[in-house]
Amino acid sequence: MSVSQNTQNTQNTQTIPAFMKSIANFAKDNQISTKIFKQKTVARNKRAKEISKERKTASKILAKNQLYEQKQLKILEAVALKESAKQAKLDEKEAAKQAKLDEKEAAKQAKLNEKEADKQAKLDEKEAAKQAKLNEKEADKQAKLDEKEAAKQAKLDEKEADKQAKLDEKEAAKTEKLALKEAAKQAKLDEKLALKEAAKTEKLALKEAAKTEKLALKEAAKMSEQTDRKDLIRNICEQLGGEITI
Secondary structure, X not given: OXXXXXXXXXXXXXXXOHHHHHHHHHHHHOOOOHHHHHHHHHHHHHXXXXXXXXXXXXXXXXXXXXXXXXXXXXXXXXXXXXXXXXXXXXXXXXXXXXXXXXXXXXXXXXXXXXXXXXXXXXXXXXXXXXXXXXXXXXXXXXXXXXXXXXXXXXHHHHHHHHHHHHHHHHHHHHHHHXXXXXXXXXXXXXXXXXXXXXXXXXXXXXXXXXXXXXXXXXXXXXXXHHHHHHHHHHHHHXXXXXXXXX
């Protein structure tokens, strides 16, 4: 090998990184030849055809199985319908039988309930009579207590009434005394007022009497004057011998 080639190899070694060399070596080692590639392609196509054939076969088997299952299902449904009808008849008979048994049991229970009710009614009647006697005794006892309490209260009320009567009597006497005192005071005032009013009335009466007397005297004087004039005229008429009506 020449010096120039060594120098070039040295430069290449220096310029290409180590990981790039590793990748290149790995690609070179795993490179597939054209023959092997064709063999793999043929094998792949052959496998695909086999898988397709297997799928078609499986589909046919599945369809056949489904048809068989549908037929079996119809058979089972028919059997189930028959069995259901049969069971329905059996259930109906059993229900009728059970209904009769229930009816008998209900009648039996009704009789037992009736007997129990009669028994309980008698017990309740006895208990009610017993309770009535107890209530009557309790009522008599309470009546006696109430009577004693009423008598005691009556005595207390009588004492209170006597006490109140004395207080009322004392208060009445006091009120009467005050009333008599007030009446005497009022009588004195009325007497004083009456005397004053009588004096005033007497004064007015005297004044009125004086006025009346004065008027009477004046009227009497006037009447006397008129009488004197009549007498004078009568005398003159008599002297003249005539009759003159005055």
